[in-house]
Amino acid sequence: MRPGQGRIKVIGIGVACLDYLLLVPRLEEVARGCALRDFRMQGGGMAATAMVTVARLGGEAQLWTALGQDRHGDLIIEELQNEGVDTSQVARLPGLRSPFNFILVDGATGERVFLHPDVDWGRGNVTPGASPALALVDEADALLVDGHWNGWAVPALQHARRAGIPTCGDLNRIAGNENLLPLIDYLIVPRHVAEEVAGEAGVQALESLAVFGAKLVAVTLGSEGVIYLCDRKVYHLPAFSVKVVDTTGAGDVFHGAFTYAIARGWPPHRAMAFSSAVAALKCTQLGGRTGIPTLAQAEEFLESRTA
Numbered sequence: 001m002r003p004g005q006g007r008i009k010v011i012g013i014g015v016a017c018l019d020y021l022l023l024v025p026r027l028e029e030v031a032r033g034c035a036l037r038d039f040r041m042q043g044g045g046m047a048a049t050a051m052v053t054v055a056r057l058g059g060e061a062q063l064w065t066a067l068g069q070d071r072h073g074d075l076i077i078e079e080l081q082n083e084g085v086d087t088s089q090v091a092r093l094p095g096l097r098s099p100f101n102f103i104l105v106d107g108a109t110g111e112r113v114f115l116h117p118d119v120d121w122g123r124g125n126v127t128p129g130a131s132p133a134l135a136l137v138d139e140a141d142a143l144l145v146d147g148h149w150n151g152w153a154v155p156a157l158q159h160a161r162r163a164g165i166p167t168c169g170d171l172n173r174i175a176g177n178e179n180l181l182p183l184i185d186y187l188i189v190p191r192h193v194a195e196e197v198a199g200e201a202g203v204q205a206l207e208s209l210a211v212f213g214a215k216l217v218a219v220t221l222g223s224e225g226v227i228y229l230c231d232r233k234v235y236h237l238p239a240f241s242v243k244v245v246d247t248t249g250a251g252d253v254f255h256g257a258f259t260y261a262i263a264r265g266w267p268p269h270r271a272m273a274f275s276s277a278v279a280a281l282k283c284t285q286l287g288g289r290t291g292i293p294t295l296a297q298a299e300e301f302l303e304s305r306t307a
């Protein structure tokens with residue numbers, strides 16, 4: 001925390017979208033047609049939901065992203081602002097269609113299937129136009145990037161590195177993000193990225209990811225928890241057992257909580273346990289954001305499970 005400041009501040013750079021969540025009895029039944037158990041329209045996206053997590057936990061969160069000048073974009077911004085996320089750095093680009101997904105959630109397992117337009121939003125080195133306001137990075141206690149809008153992310157990460165500000169990364173692919181990787185201090189990726197790197201999601205994947213230079217690398221394994229490599233040792237943290245409704249956004253929330261913890265200067269093992277707890281609580285409700293707890297709720301849950 002910066003001297004004299006009460007709240008930690010985190011910047012997230014990446015994607016924001018709108019999710020149409022459809023809770024169905026079983027995914028196998030969808031092709032035959034079935035009644036929905038529940039429906040929700042809610043903002044999503046890796047960096048965006050991570051920043052909502054930071055805000056719920058009591059931190060100051062700022063999102064850098066690009067949206068279209070459309071109704072979806074308005075809804076995405078409105079919800080972020082209602083959550084207390086600073087959207088002053090969100091670009092609204094003419095001709096861009098704001099990202100959206102339809103998500104089918106299995107009522108029995110909480111596992112989900114994404115249906116989305118065939119558009120690669122913000123991939124590669126694209127920049128939404130104007131140069132990023134790098135002076136804002138100096139105000140942050142930690143930075144999170146998700147592999148979208150890298151034309152902003154790379155200079156921001158370089159700036160953070162020079163200033164000694166910790167950086168976290170959530171990537172859903174390695175290819176195309178090579179310029180980001182050496183600038184990430186805490187690299188946490190989902191199972192399919194581990195498989196992209198090493199053909200498996202175990203120790204070999206952690207070692208392959210560590211080559212990029214992060215001080216901690218991790219692979220999240222959904223209901224099987226997370227494995228991570230820190231100080232040359234491998235750890236496995238099982239997921240907390242909860243009544244799962246929807247796992248959408250579990251990784252986004254995990255990253256938001258982890259970045260919050262790092263911004264607070266918590267050691268890696270504490271940050272991991274805290275993030276697992278926050279992500280597990282998220283899974284108990286429909287939508288990527290509905291179940292994100294406050295700091296007090298997360299701490300109470302952790303205490304009840306570790307006592």
Ligand SMILES: Nc1ncnc2c1ncn2[C@@H]1O[C@H](COP(=O)(O)OP(=O)(O)OP(=O)(O)O)[C@@H](O)[C@H]1O
Nearest residue numbers: 190220221222223225239248249250251252279280
């Ligand atoms: N069923 C579950 N029960 C408890 N915790 C879970 C469950 N699923 C996920 N989690 C927690 O959330 C973390 C991240 O989940 P996961 O590996 O599914 O992320 P992801 O694939 O990036 O998801 P998304 O892209 O939807 O955010 C896990 O490591 C675990 O701590």
Ligand SMILES: [Mg+2]
Nearest residue numbers: 046190251252
């Ligand atoms: Mg993810």
